Amino acid sequence: MNLPPRVRIVEVGPRDGLQNEKVAVDIDTKVELIAQLAEAGLSYIEAGSFVSPKWVPQMAGSDEVFSKLPKNSKTVYAALAPNMQGFERALECDVKEVAVFAAASESFSQKNINCSIAESLDRFKPLAEQALSNKIKVRGYISCVVGCPYEGTVDAETVAMVAKQLLAMGCYEISLGDTIGVGTPASIEQLLERLLQDIPADKLAVHLHDTYGQALANVLISLQMGISVVDSSVAGLGGCPYAKLSNGAAASGNVATEDLVYMLNGLGIEHGVDLKKLIGAGNFISQKLQRINGSKVGIALQ
Ligand code: HMG
Ligand code: MG
Numbered sequence: 001m002n003l004p005p006r007v008r009i010v011e012v013g014p015r016d017g018l019q020n021e022k023v024a025v026d027i028d029t030k031v032e033l034i035a036q037l038a039e040a041g042l043s044y045i046e047a048g049s050f051v052s053p054k055w056v057p058q059m060a061g062s063d064e065v066f067s068k069l070p071k072n073s074k075t076v077y078a079a080l081a082p083n084m085q086g087f088e089r090a091l092e093c094d095v096k097e098v099a100v101f102a103a104a105s106e107s108f109s110q111k112n113i114n115c116s117i118a119e120s121l122d123r124f125k126p127l128a129e130q131a132l133s134n135k136i137k138v139r140g141y142i143s144c145v146v147g148c149p150y151e152g153t154v155d156a157e158t159v160a161m162v163a164k165q166l167l168a169m170g171c172y173e174i175s176l177g178d179t180i181g182v183g184t185p186a187s188i189e190q191l192l193e194r195l196l197q198d199i200p201a202d203k204l205a206v207h208l209h210d211t212y213g214q215a216l217a218n219v220l221i222s223l224q225m226g227i228s229v230v231d232s233s234v235a236g237l238g239g240c241p242y243a244k245l246s247n248g249a250a251a252s253g254n255v256a257t258e259d260l261v262y263m264l265n266g267l268g269i270e271h272g273v274d275l276k277k278l279i280g281a282g283n284f285i286s287q288k289l290q291r292i293n294g295s296k297v298g299i300a301l302q
Contacts, residue, residue: 004228006270008044009257010175010205011037013285014065015046015080017237017253019058023289027061031068033285037234038075040277042257046099047077050086056241066093078139082113087127091134098131099175100124101141102166104159105148108179112143112242117158121165128169140171141207146191147182149243149251156194163199173205175231178218179243180251181211185221192225205229208255210236211245215255216263223269232257235282236294256295258282275301 014034018025034047047069048062062079069077078097081087090098102120103109109117128138144151145159163174176191183191188206195204206222208215208231219230231254238253245251258279264271279298286293293299 001224001267002226003223003267003269004226006228007223007264008229009042009260009271009273010044010046010207010229010231011042011234011257012046012207012231012254013037013234013237013257015049015059016231016239017233017235017285019049019056020239020241020250020253021058021237021289024058025288027064027068029285029288030061030065033234033281034065034077035070036277036281036284038070038072040281041273042278043074043272044076044078047079049080050089051080051082063089063093066095081127083123084127084130087130090136095136097137097139098127099139099141100127100166100171101143102162103143103148104154104162105144105151107150108144108148108242111150117162121162121169124166125169128171132170138169138171139173139175140166141175141177142166143177143179143243145176145183146178146187147180149180149245156191159191160195160198163195163204167199167203173203173229174199175205175207175229177207178209178215180245181209181214183208183218184212184214185217188218189221189225192222192227196225201226202228205231207231209239209251209253210255211239211252216259219255219260219263223267230255230260232260234258234278234295235286235298237285237289253294256282256298258295258297258301262297
């Protein structure tokens with residue numbers, strides 16, 4: 001099997017996870033979760049989101065979360081910023097890395113950030129410019145890379161077009177979001193085959209929600225195709241509040257970080273995470289949220 005020797009894990013639980021939880025999580029619990037994740041060896045943690053609190057109330061306290069994070073030179077704490085207002089909040093919080101988020105579906109773009117794909121890219125350009133001039137790195141997300149809750153199947157050409165524009169404005173990496181988890185190894189392979197014609201593998205990451213139970217299989221095919229950055233969410237927390245399925249059900253969280261780490265261990269791929277400590281963090285937040293741990297490995301090894 002052709003696999004990378006090392007994978008960089010992007011932990012998105014405190015953002016992608018908690019943004020979609022019904023139970024409000026207090027600031028200290030968020031900070032404690034992030035501290036436990038950093039202690040487990042996760043070197044990149046998406047710790048919050050500077051979006052409108054009217055749109056996503058769960059992320060309202062991100063400014064305070066950032067002010068309380070344990071300082072440590074080994075961990076990058078990142079945040080989403082949808083516009084200049086969000087970027088200015090990130091700047092005030094001394095955030096070292098931000099992520100902008102576009103979509104490959106017009107309807108999803110409208111529902112999620114209230115503008116078209118082209119308008120969102122126009123909005124991100126000055127944000128990226130400001131960020132780079134302040135030595136803040138910018139990551140780019142694309143949602144709905146294989147399927148959209150409103151439009152169905154999404155064309156890989158659209159994903160390629162959005163990805164190239166995000167890279168051109170200075171994003172160092174594009175995270176490909178299967179927002180509603182409809183992808184299978186076949187559709188993910190097809191998407192990556194198309195993107196890799198124009199974009200080197202080291203500029204791409206995968207962000208795979210597990211709604212249909214395909215996320216780990218989709219990670220594996222991505223690794224086999226040369227991708228070595230994988231987003232994941234501790235205890236499988238989360239989803240996107242603007243990604244309801246056609247039957248009204250919510251889309252699930254990302255592949256659980258514990259399940260990803262267990263698989264990488266089995267494949268002999270380095271990642272730098274202590275599985276036992278990670279499971280501790282997953283149990284901590286699951287208890288706080290009073291929900292069953294969404295990681296199978298978290299349950300099997302507790
Ligand atoms: P809008 O209503 O068009 O914004 O929303 P606006 O510029 O017209 O401003 C309206 C109000 O919002 C104003 O306040 C602004 O001050 C305020 P008012 O005058 O009414 O009191 N506002 C803000 N407040 C704080 N921080 C800000 C901000 N911006 C405006 N940054 C907007 C446009 C983009 C703001 C809104 O649609 C929004 O916040 N959307 C975010 C939705 C979101 O967070 N979705 C989840 C994250 S994306 C995701 O999960 C997918 C991903 O995981 C990948 C995948 O899985 O595919 C990344
Ligand atoms: Mg997501």
